[in-house]
Amino acid sequence: MYETILVATDGSSPANRAVDAAVDIASTFDADLHVVSVVDTSRYGDSMLSGTEDVIDELRGRAEEILEDVETRADVDVTTEIRRGRPHEEIVGYADSTDADLLVVGNRGLGASGQIGSTAERVVRYVDRPVLTV
Template sequence: MYETILVATDGSEPANRAVDYAVDLASTFDAELCAISVVDIRRYGDTMLSGDTSIVGDLERRGTELLEDAQTRTGVDVSTELRRGRPHEEIARFAEESDADLIVVGNRGLGSSAEIGSTAERVVRYVDRPVLTV
């Protein structure tokens, strides 16, 4: 049913659950699992970060750590991708590039208290493939 599953992570509890679900699905369907983490520098203000490479570097290191965690705590092979940009756009772009059959995202992110976070809502709304929110 699924050949390639893409999971997005930002380190939030819902994203951690999404990784667990994606791993279970990949194991069940013997699917390739791809994980993405997106550094959204807009969240902190482009002008504030434009001259400070140490903050961007810290954000990228955190994203790399999240992806490494997804690789080490799973029983399946996970290919990873770290990107900069708007999360929903980069998730959509990577889903297209990896020909993902399913995208798994947490229903809320790090700063969201809404029922569904803005990134999850945008992925569901604008990506042209099945999306599972966890």
């Protein structure tokens, strides 16, 4: 049913639940699992960050730690990717480039509240493939 699954993570608790669900689904269907983490430069403004590569390096380092954690937790082969930009745009773009059959995202991210997070909402709105929010 699923050959390629993409899960997006920012290291938050909902994203970790999404990773666990994606690993389970990939294991069940013997699917390829892709994990993407996006360095959210839109939060700070790309123009503001252009002169501060230290900030970008720190954010990228955090993303690398998150992806390494996923690789050690997963009992399936994982392909990881770090992207830079607006999270929903990068997640949708990566889903398109890998032709993912299913996207798995946390229902809230680092700015957790009682409602669905803006990134999850935008992914659901702009992607043309099934999305599981966890």
